[in-house]
Amino acid sequence: YELAFRMQAEVPKVMDLTKETEATKALYGIGDGESDTFGKQCLMARKFVEAGVRFIE
Numbered sequence: 001y002e003l004a005f006r007m008q009a010e011v012p013k014v015m016d017l018t019k020e021t022e023a024t025k026a027l028y029g030i031g032d033g034e035s036d037t038f039g040k041q042c043l044m045a046r047k048f049v050e051a052g053v054r055f056i057e
Contacts, residue, residue, distance in 0.1 A: 017043060
C-alpha cells in the first residue's frame with residue numbers, strides 16, 4: 001500500500017512541467033509546433049524514471 005500511495009503522491013509533481021527551465025523545455029522541443037506534444041511526453045517519461053517508475057510505455 002505504501003508504494004501505491006507514494007506513486008500517487010508523486011504524480012502531480014511529475015506532471016507539472018512549469019518548474020522546468022526554459023532551456024530544458026527548448027532541448028525537448030516544447031513550444032515548437034511540430035515537436036511540442038512529443039517533447040512533453042519525453043520530458044514526463046524522464047521525470048517518471050527519476051521518480052522511480054519501473055515501466056513506462
